[in-house]
Every structure is written in C-alpha cells, then in structure tokens.
Amino acid sequence: MALYPEIEDKLMNPGEAVRRFIRNGSQIAIGGFTITRNPMAIAYEIVRQGIRDIHLVCHSHGQALDVLIGAGCVARCEIAYGGNGRYAPTCFRFKSAVQRGKILFEDYSNYQMSLRFLAGALGIPFIPTKSGLGSDLIKLEGFPPEIRREKKIASKKYVVTQNPFNEDDDKIVLLPALNPDVALIHAQYVGEDGTVRIKGLTFADIEQAKSADAVIVTCEEIVPRSFIRLDPDQNSLPHFFVDAIVRVPYGAHPTATYAFYDSDAKHLNFYKKMAKDDETWKAYLDEWVYGVQSHEQYLEKLGATALLAIKANTVVGYAVGLDRK
C-alpha cells in the first residue's frame, strides 16, 4: 500500500520529473522571484540531464535563471529582470551570455510578464495595460521574425491600439498571453490529496502554473489531507493542475522559502565570486551541480551548520539576525 495513494501516480524524484516533462526546446516558466522560492532542485537536475535550447519565460529571475543560462541550457528568454538584488545587481552568467550573443532575449516588464501569465491562465489571447507606452520595450523586438512564426511565440511582441470604448484619443498596450510547456513551482506544502499551498508571497506562481501545459511542483513537506482541507482559503492550486509532485526539503536553496529557510547569503556571495569569470564558473558547476548526484547529496555537501544557520524562525518566517553581508 502506497504512503500517499491519492497522488501515487504523481509522486516522483527530480530526475524522473525532468525526464518526463522537460525536452530540449521546452518553453519553461520558473516560479519564485530573484532570491526566493526558485525551483533549484529541478534547475540543477535540468543541468545534470544536459537539456538544451530551453525557452525561458520569466518576470524577475535570479538564481535558477543564471544557473540554467550559465550551464548552456538556455537558447532564448523573455524576461523582465535578471538579477539577485544585493547579491548580483545583474546576474553574471545572464549578463555574459547576452553580451557574447549566446542567447536570444526579449525584454518585458514585471507587470507585463505577470499579466501575460494571467492571460494564459484565463485562456484569453491578450490583456491590456497602460504600462510601457513610450518605452523602448515596445519599440524594439528582441526575437528575429522567423521565431515569431513558432506556435508558442507571440506573433507580435505588443500591439498598441485605441481603447474602443473611448471616442477620445486613448492608447493602450495589448500584451500577448503566455502558455509555457512547463511551469516549475516550489511550494512549502502539498497535501496528500495533491493540493498545493504556497506560504508568504506567491509572486506570479499561481498564474504561471495555470498558464502552463504541465506543472512540476517541488515541496518542502507533504501534509495530511485533514490539514490542507481544514482551511482551504489558504490553498494555492487544486490537484488537477499538478502533474509531478516532488518532495525536496531545502529544494529552493540557495534561495529562500518563507517559514522554512532564508536565502543563503554565504552561498550567494560565494556564487557571486565564482560566477564572475568562466574558469571559476566551470569549477562551481563541476563541484555543486555535476559533482553531486542528487539534492540530498548537495545538502550533505553544504552541511548541517549551513542549513541550520539559515533555518527560518517559523513564526516571523525568516532567520532572525542572520549575517546577510
């Protein structure tokens, strides 16, 4: 008898999740935001499996974005922001890949990308916004015309049009919907019935998940049905939007997970040092990604002291007094 019979067919490890749902060329949405709730366990596994030509669609991304680009897995991205706050004003491997012409990219803003995911989640082809009027985001397309003919790429980056409900001059930007092949989400809880609960800020994770054709959810804990259904106001996604459920404690390390662990400033500073040039970057990948077989091994390598240092205070949600220099 399986431990979790209701989700038996969806429970798997990161390796299987990547093998089953991610292909060369997949269009992938990454959940989380800069230094928080990045689906790192899946990102590392994508690198280990040597997936190529990924088309990333994201708002503000940091760690997972930079690792995937740095490992050569990414061919293109639609992006609003590539940075890690104070730990990397601009992500290093992202910066270098763009400057060397190694990836194609198209710039949007955070609100625009979030609204594009919302449109995809609602099943509408576009959504209007006033954001971006007059900016070069709207004037300059990043992708060459041949890419625009592909099924999952918007035929136009934006359409600027007149509001048909207003007789006066009233311009509005129409944003094309996004429907990625796969969304990668890291959550605190998944119920044994498959219900997903994200604590703290949800960023655009729920819209990303609902806009995608397939959803991989990694989680810190699998919790009883009786718990997840006692206060369903707090839940984020019903089971029927989730294809793979992967239990990976510290699955977002070195990024944070509210009420579980803080961002690992020490590791992010180390990453910053290593990501700066190609030689040290290769060494980082060899040691921290290729050099470990699993996230468990990765955590063992980090060690208990490092994990305990970032452990969140479960009431305030972060690691009080943590040295974040």
Added chain:
Amino acid sequence: MALYPEIEDKLMNPGEAVRRFIRNGSQIAIGGFTITRNPMAIAYEIVRQGIRDIHLVCHSHGQALDVLIGAGCVARCEIAYGGNGRYAPTCFRFKSAVQRGKILFEDYSNYQMSLRFLAGALGIPFIPTKSGLGSDLIKLEGFPPEIRREKKIASKKYVVTQNPFNEDDDKIVLLPALNPDVALIHAQYVGEDGTVRIKGLTFADIEQAKSADAVIVTCEEIVPRSFIRLDPDQNSLPHFFVDAIVRVPYGAHPTATYAFYDSDAKHLNFYKKMAKDDETWKAYLDEWVYGVQSHEQYLEKLGATALLAIKANTVVGYAVGLDRK
C-alpha cells in the same frame, strides 16, 4: 483614548456610512452572492434613508438586490442573475419590477461581470473573453442610448473584435471595465489596523472593492492587529482601500457568513411568502425594515432562538443539521 486609534476616523455606524458615501443616483456594487454575505445591514439602512435612483452593478444577487429594488431605491441594474437558489429561483421584487417596466436593466453573465470588476480593479479600460459569443447578451442592449453618454456607463455594452495576435479568424468579446461609486462588502474580520479578511469564498468582493471609488465594509468582528498580521496570506484588502468600517454582528442576515452563521432558511421562506405580492411585501418592509431603527433592533426582533438556530459550527463553517426546508 479611542478603542481603535488606527481606524478611529473610519469607524462608524450604518446610518453614518450611508449618509457619508451613498447619494441618490449612486452606482453601487454589492458584495456576496445570492444567499451569502450580502451587506444587509447597509441595504436596510439605504431603504430607511430613502435613497433613490441607485444604479446597481452585480453578478448573481439575491437578498440585498431584491430588498433594494422592492423598496423602490433602484432605477437601473447591470446584472447577471437575480435569484436566491431554492428560496427564490427568480427574486420576486426584481421579477415584478422588470415585468412592470419599473427599472432599466442590462444583462451580463457572472464571469463577464466579475471580469468587468477585475478590469476596474486593474485600472484597464476593458478585458477580453470568449464568453458570450453568439448569445443575445451581446446582441441586445438594455439601456437606451442617452444613458450610455453618462460618465460611469460603458459607451458600448460590448465590443466584438478580431484577436490582433492571430492572422486567422479569431473573434473575441471585449468587456468594458466597471468603476462603481461605492462597493458594499460584508467581511468576517477587520483588524484594528483596518485590514479586511474574508473567510470562505470571496466571490468577486475583492475585485468589486478595488474597482470602486469608495468602500464600505461591514464586519462581524474587529480583531487585534497581532491576529490579522500573524498570517497576512489570509487577508483580503489593505486598510487604504477601505473608507468606512462598520461593526455589525449578523450584518448579513438573512444571508450567511461562513464560520459565523448559516442562511436563515426560515426567514428566507417567510420572505418568499411576503415578497410574492405587493400587499404582503409592503407589510414585510414596514415590519422588518422601516419598523426597526437599527440592525440591533432587527436582531432583537428576530430573537435569540432564531439566531442560535443558524449559528455556524466554527470548524465546518455552517450550521450542521439545520432544517433548511
């Protein structure tokens, strides 16, 4: 020293809230849905103050809608559904007002009205949907052209257009945003910092509140800052969207409030009997609305037995085993 210094300037009784924020001709959005979380205390007060020519905008409404229309407060409504489930397949005073040509009305659907509130909340002039293509909702306008010229009325009921991101034939409906003058919301909790928390289903309350120029929130309880801020994932509205905070226990009666009290089947069946013809309806209004000075008097009139009968089980959220025939 005030009991709740942070919200001192927003705390008021129903009478003051109506006097300060509702005028003859106001465009009003009512929160809740059919038999649940209708802002009845405010609706009754609107009737007592003799407000006229209200323009109602709602999705599926029951009790508050029917009382306001029946008391002659409403000149027009944009509406998806006027009914109370098993207690009134079609609301009686709404039905009779429409059949006698006493109100102007324009039909939309539930999703359409909800999306129109969302558009208003996002500050965008319209939002697309596939819902309604081919229906008479789109073919027939309910309002005469002169009304369309008013500031808060959409210049067109709908616009059907081609998806500009698709070269093939791909029709889409554009729904005009709603920005009512006032939204009336009944919530379980308001924090002493003004934060609003709705438990159970939120319907379109949050979109309605954010789309409106002013928001009146009635609540069952005012709770400590320390409670409302301990798990902010559960909160619904920040204080800066709320203009009036009115503490009214059982403020949604005879409709339900999750975890507090169930719909009052006995009173709704009584209402059904009284609302059917003009004579008994007048008697109902005289006795239950004009005949009481306040919601406290209304509750006293209902009596302890009636209130205890519908008291919700605080864990399952409704009144277990309640006779609902």
Added chain:
Amino acid sequence: MADYTDNEMMALTAGRFIKNGDIVFAGTGVSMLAATAAKRIYAPKAVIFFETGGVDPSLDEIPMAVADLRTMSGTCLNSGLIEAFSIVGHKRLHTIAFLGAAQIDRYGNLNTTVIGDYHRPKTRFSGSGGACDVASLASGVITFMQHQKKRFVEKLDYLTSVGWYDGGDSRQKLGLPRGGALAVVTNLGVMKFDKTTRAMYLAEHYPGVTVERIEENTGFAIDTSQAKESAPPTAEELRILREEVDPQKLML
C-alpha cells in the same frame, strides 16, 4: 409504477454521463443531486466545483444554492468567481456543466432570461448567472428540462447560452473552439445531438414513457429512430441517492 420520482430518475440518468477525472460544474436543484450522485456512485474521482469558487467540497450536506456555505467546507480550494470560471474554460481540463433552462431549441441553445420581449418581458427569469459562460467555455453541457411543448421550442425568446447555435460547425465559426450541448435530461427521457447536423434526437425514453408522449411534448420535429428504453434505477443507486446524497430530503 416503479417507486422512484422524476427527480431521482433525472439525477441518476445525468450522473451516468460523468467519468472519473471530469471536472463537474454544478448548479442548484437537480444538478446538485446529479453531480453528488455521480461522485458517490459512478465517478469517485470526478471533481465537483461551483461557479462561486468552491472546489471539491465534502458535501456532507447538500447545498441549497451555489453560494451555500456547504460549497466552501472541506474543499481543496476556496476562491472566487474568476478562479472558478477560469477552471470551466481551462484547456487542460475536461469540464462538464449541468444547467437548467426555461426554453431550449433543437440545437441545445438555452433561454434563462425572459419570455416575451427582452425590454418589457411577459416573464422575467433570473438571467444567465454563469450559464452563458459555461455554455461558451466548458467541454460539454448537460441540461435538465421539464419536458413540455412550451419549453422545447422552434425559436427561443432570448438566447442566453449557446449550444450548437445554428447546427453543423456554426458554434466553432462563432469563435468557440470547444464544448457544446452533450445531452438534455428531462422527466421523460434523454436527448442527444447528431454529430454532423448537431440537431437534437431522442436517445432514451424512460420506462413507461412512450416515444409518442415525448414527441407530443416537444415543440419541434425530433428524430426518434434511435430511441431506446432507459434502464430503471437500481435499488442500490436509489439507496445511495436517498441515504447519502440527500438524506435530509431537501431536493428529493
């Protein structure tokens, strides 16, 4: 005369259309019985949800309306209307909606708005509610009707919810790529729709109901050549319906 009511026969007949994995949109009345019966008897892995935002409630007691507190208890998600309707139309989900109507035409288009002129109607009904939305967006619609000539009409007084529109591929041409009317379940039998013309035909007549009686009560010509007599409900089906689905006899 078998010992079961029209409501019981309609609920069980409609319930049989639901398969495991279906996401079921339930309204009030018989459709609430049908959805609950389906999950308890035929498709335990179906998910019942409500336009109000409640997904997969425990339904220990039967809700009297889609906003009844019982639609938000024991759910996997309590949300709102926008979330609920985004589920109805979601490309990944097979969503089946139960609706009722005042009038239906041969292509399964529905009227729940008015009888007579729209602006000054003889009879005003509740209106679309979510019906127009699910008819536009769901994978399929099953409609409950009282089988009467005045309800099965050549032309609707008002088209609230689109079924197969003018038949053939006219629904797709409107810009609605999926969905349409699956079946109509009445107090006399079950109608389905021809795969090509999309016109209504009689698929089943209940035990003791003649084809002639159905023809007499249908306001347009209906093909009865494929009509079969339905199996009566089993004792076990009736037991579950009466003892587990609606023990309080609120709708039975």
Added chain:
Amino acid sequence: MADYTDNEMMALTAGRFIKNGDIVFAGTGVSMLAATAAKRIYAPKAVIFFETGGVDPSLDEIPMAVADLRTMSGTCLNSGLIEAFSIVGHKRLHTIAFLGAAQIDRYGNLNTTVIGDYHRPKTRFSGSGGACDVASLASGVITFMQHQKKRFVEKLDYLTSVGWYDGGDSRQKLGLPRGGALAVVTNLGVMKFDKTTRAMYLAEHYPGVTVERIEENTGFAIDTSQAKESAPPTAEELRILREEVDPQKLML
C-alpha cells in the same frame, strides 16, 4: 567633512519627499533605506510596499531584495505581482516609487537595460523589472543616481522607463494621464523638473558640493539658477537611520 556617508545623505534626502498617506514603492539598496527612513522619521502613516506583493511589512530587519522574506513578514497583505502593480497604478492612491538607473536624460527618462546596441550590448543590465511599470503608472517617481557625466546623458542608449518623455505634455499625449519624474537624488544633490518644460533643473546641492562640480558631472546643460544648499542631516536623523533602519549595517 561631516560624519555621514553619501548613502545616508541620499536616503534621508529622498525620505523627506514622503508624506503621510503616501503609498511607497521601494526597490533594493538605497531606496530600501530611504523608504524605511521616511516611515520611521518623516511619515509614520506612509505605507511601504514591494512589487513582489508584500504590503506594509514590519521591517524589523532591512530586506536585501524585494523578494527577501522580510518583505512578507508582519505585512497587512501577502499577495503577488499583479496585486502589487494594481496598487501602484490605483486611481485612489498616491503612490511614490523609488527607482535607480544606469542612465537618465534631462526629462527623467531612465535606462536600466543596456549600454550600446540593444541586440548586442556593450553592457547588459538587469532590465526593467518593475521600473517601466511604476514609471508608467505611479503618481510620481524619485530616482537615485550616482552623479556622473556618463549617467546623465543627452540620449539614453535604451528608454526602459518613461519620465516626462520629450518634455511638456508629451507624457500625457503618450496615454499616461498621471505620474512622471518628481526628483532625482544623487550623491551630489537634488534635481527637480520644471512644471512647464519638464526639463531637469538643479534644486539642491549638498553641503560642500559646488554647483560647478554638479554641472561638470552632468552630460547636458542644466539650469542651476534655483539651486540652494541642502541642510545636512541632523544627529537624530542619522541615529534613527543607523540604529533603527539598518542596525546590521547591511546597506550603510
């Protein structure tokens, strides 16, 4: 030489622009200091929020990024990006945003995307993030800059975030009815924008900074006729900044 740093002067100077009731959009770095200082010193009834969806956090510790867990602790609302940006642009709210940039022009338009050609840049920066959104939608924008010729330019390499666009009423003509650049706070002084032409002018130079030095470090001609010397920070302002806003000295 007074005993305070550029960051301290910039944070306090920008903080003074915030009034009670303002809804303040804070980014990382100095803007986080400025927003927190504003609430602790000048405008206790201002609300600080983050594009990530955290509204009015307790900020017992200063966040290192807008997704830092400290932006979601003790808040009145934890939501997401769509909620946050709908607040930025909400017609009922007076929202002030703090931004930083790599380049700025005389009309307060900002570049945070590239130096050089967009498709094959000499230097790639993080990109818009939420900057383009708040520049389009907020009631006003205050920008932090290092005051250097290469950053105050005649023409931006890329226009990420619209300020006063081409000056005059050109911003409104774009379809952006409200907002625009309020001020630019640098390590040398404060620039504001002419009410009519919307061109940048020097409003304040910090103690010990000459007008000439600012002119030399500005890549376009700037009106200095209204320039006044700023008041230095008070001991109490510095105490609160150092002991309450950033006691861990993470950004000071």
